[in-house]
Amino acid sequence: MLNWFKNNKKEYPDFWLDYLNHFKSKKRTDIKTTRFVAFDTETTGFNKKEDRILSIGAVSIIGKTIKVNQSLEIYIEQDIFKPETVKIHGILKHGSLEKISELEAIKLFLAYIKDSDLVAHHAGFDKNMINEMLLRNNLGKLKNKFIDTGHLYNKSKHIIYRDNLKEHYSLDDLCEELNVAKTDRHTATGDALITAVIFLKILSRLDKRKNLEWDYLLK
Template sequence: MRFFPWGNRSVTPELTLEQGRRLDSLRALRPREDLDIREGRMVVVDVETTGLNMQKDRVLSIGAVTIEHGAIDLGQCFECTLRREALPGASTLIHGLGPEALADGDEPSDALLAFLDYLGESPLLAFHADFDQRMLTRAFKEDLGYSFQHPFLDIAELAPLLHPDALPPRAGLDDWIAYFGLGVGQRHHASADALVSAELVLMLFNHARRWGTQRYAELGDQCRHWRRSCSAPGF
């Protein structure tokens, strides 16, 4: 099959003609932040990677869960493993993706196109969102030549913002899972982490509405203010 470079980029991934057409159709997406958290569609995402170096490590799998009309829609879930060369290291013990699973994964460009199609115009939430956002942004640039612009809301900031006396500000996902008594069958698996994160989001959204906050963008503004206050001297 013949391959075609797509778009005007300094490093241009080679895409098939069909992949290029799919990407062009998805470029028209306009990510939204002006959503009512009671009704709008949002996506909770988690990625597993080769490691924690945001400059060098790579995305291995993506798990995502849709929240819409104030509930988790289990009919709208996403999961994929990207075909990567297996790298030896301790990270395999965490994400559990061995050489066979990675060899059987989806071609990275196809996997990312499928995720972008699933995502649509929906904004995202993730626990420690900066990591997921930066890793996905790199993957989209390297494997598709696409500038990923979807907004993220950090659950790790949203939780202590709404429950300031519950746990220390830097508490991890496991701490919040235990605090709210959420059941989780598996951790460090993209889909399972996305699902339990979505359950946590719903509990936080209920609290936000009691505060009088109804919109995704408002929560983003409040998280940015919380982040600045945490960096202030004496915090």
């Protein structure tokens, strides 16, 4: 009976199976000791089918600490290149940065994130871009839980101020609101670190009012 099931399943490469394996034993632990990964992507544009990821930056957070030597910074070789977006991300088609293939990037990224909860600003966009990239390489979708800092910020505001909230907070808005230095804005790693700091600041604000629960955080 199991054979029938197996035959229908695609032959996935080992690194993908390793990645899936992490989720089998995943248990919810205390938020204070959980590893979160804040990440950001720089892309050639906003169309998930047409555009490509040029760079991924990620940092991991455990407790209130970010370890500099445990960050991820990758640049990806792509055929699609849109000169008009260079002014935003600064990545040239044939720059001096060391670039790797999409598949290599996926391997590194999955090995880095494992089953951690992912934090991103406007997480939906980054999630779609990564999932598209996985699809192109004949892999499944990301299994990780996502936390969107824009959404989380709205929740951190007291109910009486909710009326004044903007629908859409850019990362720059949050930097202003939460007094975070905009160092290396618009590089994937720079934005990942900014997102991580913003995440920690919002967490502390949420935690002040109630004992922070997972349900609330991931909702």
